[in-house]
Amino acid sequence: MRNQLSMCPVSAGFVWEVCTKSCLRSAYFAATLAVFCVAGCGRSDTGDVATNPETDLATAAEEDTTRPNEQPQSYASVQGPGQTENSNNLPPSIAGPANSTNDVTRGSTPVKDPGTVVETSQRTSVPYDPGLQLKTDLTPAQLVDFLGEADRELRALINGQSGITDPQAAESEMRRVVALKRVASQRLMEHPDVRVPDRVTGQRGFLQSLSHQASMGDLRAAEDLQDFAEKFRDDPNAELRSDAQLVLIGFAIESLRHGKDNAAERVLQLVKELMDDERPVDVASLMVLGQAKDTLLQYERVDEASEIRELILAKFGDSQNDEVARMAAMIASSGFSQAGSAIERLDQLRQQFVDDARLVAEESTTSSPEVTVPMWTEAVEAVVSQSADLLTAEFLAGVALEAEVVGRGDIGDATYEILRAKFSDRKDALGRVSRTALKARENRVNVVGEVFDPDLPSVSGKPLDMSDYRGKIVLMPFWSTAFPDSLMVLPNLLEIQKRYPKQVEVVGMNLDVEGTSVSGFVEREGLDFPSFRSVSDPSAEIVNGVAYRFGAVTLLFVAVIDQEGRVSHLDFSGGDLMSEVEKLIR
Structure with missing residues (x-):
């Protein structure tokens, strides 16, 4: 996870955890923004500054932020069991990585307590740490580094990695x-010596x-926040302006919840300002947009909510990122009845056509289907006309396969055909999901x-050639150690082989990635087929050539x-293949 001058690229789940569990405790600020609970304003560990929020959003949609092994480093200069005489009795904090010049210190010439803090003696058995302190007379670069350190401290506290139980x-820390x-x-x-980029960092941190x-x-602080935000609403700096x-x-969402006049219109106006900006909107912003839409729906402002949905x-x-599009589709579509x-x-x-098909198979009879193609097509068109998004395309691709x-x-x-007509040219x-489904079906x-x-080589390393099985029926399960359920069909295949030992062989096709201990899995599971x-x-563009060829x-x-x-x-049903084999034997 990077700490950088942009909305911190964390997962939506992490943002939600921060929003609902760590920061939004006051009823008045139930709608205060997720982004400021996790956003970093200091330099990253590598000194980088974010330049592509769209990339950050793609990363956020995929990144697992709950890293149990990512623990903050400790200062070499951590004080002993007591604070320094200048510590002003500030509550202790966790340790974090120090910079090389020791400008950010713990227990050494801190600033005076800038706010009232409630102390508590209930801590874990972790050695006492007087916590992050702010020295006087720091240069702008050193202050930027301090802000980065503060963000790491906050992240550790929010993630439960601070050692404070x-x-x-x-909360005090x-x-x-x-x-x-x-x-x-x-x-x-x-x-007096601050450069413009560092001044923006300070403004965003403030x-x-x-x-x-x-x-x-x-x-x-809430009153100051609103005034400060209004002041920089049209700032030339895109990041500060977005913040x-x-x-x-x-604030507009809260006004709506308190029944203030024109609050819904102001929510929509501010959302449009944000979305009209050239700067890509990141994951935390997307969460806030969803919150705005949901609140408007809650107060029956359907027109404004629908506009925000369309903007999202x-x-x-x-x-171009599937996870980003999927997250946006989920946020945009929720709540619309x-x-x-x-x-x-x-x-x-x-469900009806699936149940009917199973009933027909079990009774070995034929009957007119209750779900007709015109009935089905009309229902699909209704969904597409109201929700033409990635989730819809994925749902339709899955249903077609079923x-x-x-x-x-x-x-x-x-x-x-609807996937082809509506989405495949996008x-x-x-569009990619639709084309993938269509191409897979064509390949099948x-x-x-x-x-x-x-x-291809064999899993065991022994020679394996399909020409050796001419004259026999080969049942070939595609499988992977990452998906053990892919071998759920194996008992049925082995039963068929047992019934027709001279006519049927089981030969698998393993699809695991490079470096997987496939042979170890085979040995542990006792798999005795090649x-x-x-x-x-x-x-790769085509993840697996054999799977692609077979669709x-x-x-x-x-x-x-x-x-x-x-x-x-x-x-690909996992059903009994005895009848298919017996057709070939005849």
Whole structure:
């Protein structure tokens, strides 16, 4: 995780945890912005400054921020069990990495207590640490470093990595560090030798500090926060301007909750200002936009909420990152009952055609389907017209595959055609999902009838050649150690082989990534059938060539290969393949 001059690139889950559990404790500030609970304003550990918030958002959607092994380093100059005479009895804090010049210190010439702090003696058995202190007469560069250190302290406290287990002690320390951050930010803003970029860092740190304090119930800080944000609402610096706009959106949301006149219109106006900015909106901002939309819906301001929903989709719907587009789609679509009703209707039809197909299979009878293609197409069109986003495309791709599995190829064909017509030409994540589903289906159709004779090594390292199995039926499960359930079909395959030992063989296709101990897995699980080894590369355009050729988009997946070495049938239901084998034996 980087600490840098931008919204801190953390996961949505982390932002939500911070919002709901650590900072937004005051009812008045239930809508105060998530971004200022985690945003960093100091230099990163490498001295980098964020330049691409869109990249940060993509990273945030994928990054796991709960790193149990990422512990702050300790100062070499940590004081002993007592504070220094100048410590002013400030509560202790966790240790953090020191800079080389020791300008950020612990227990050495701290500033006077910048705020009232409640002390508590309940701590863990971790050795006593007098905590982060702010020296006087720091240069602008040293103040920037201090702000980075303060952000690391806050992050450790929020993540529960501070060594403080008592909630009151943790809150007390958080208040103290935030107060120090505010003082350091103000000094940086007002320093006579400060450069413009560092002054902006101070301004952003000051805004963040006020937001922290306001979220912990400091109403004076709340008043100062609103004034400060209004002052920089149109600032030339994009990051500072965005920070200020987000704070004002939070205040506007609170005004809406308190029934103030024109609050809904102000929320929408501020959101439009934020979204019209050339600077890409990051993950914390996206969370706030979702909160604004949800609050408007809560107070039955559907028109304004719908506008924000469309703004979110317009900004992120064409993202090149699947996770970003998916997160935006989830945030944008939640709470809209009309779209939800359409999805629910479609899912009811899906469940109905699946149940009907299973009933027909169990009774070995034929009957007119209750879910017709026109009925299904109408329901799909209703969903697409209301919610044309990544989640919709993924849902439709999954349903089309399920229709193939249960023998409703007509519904599958209709669904694939809608994906082709509505989404396949798009250049964003939604288009990629649709094209992937369409290409996989095309490959599944085309591979049937082809001779399959791969030039691949075996898992065991022993020679393995499909030509050795001519004259026999080969059942080929695609499997991976990362997905043990991919071998759930194995008992059925082995049972078929046991019934027809001279006519059927089981030969697997392993799809694990490079470096996986596949042979170790085979030994532990007692797998006694041979397998080809087709190495997957998640960074490649085609992750696995064999899976791509077969159109395998899910595990469970079994290829049935006939006596001539041709692909006869593909199954991804996990069902009994005895009937397919017996067709070939006859």
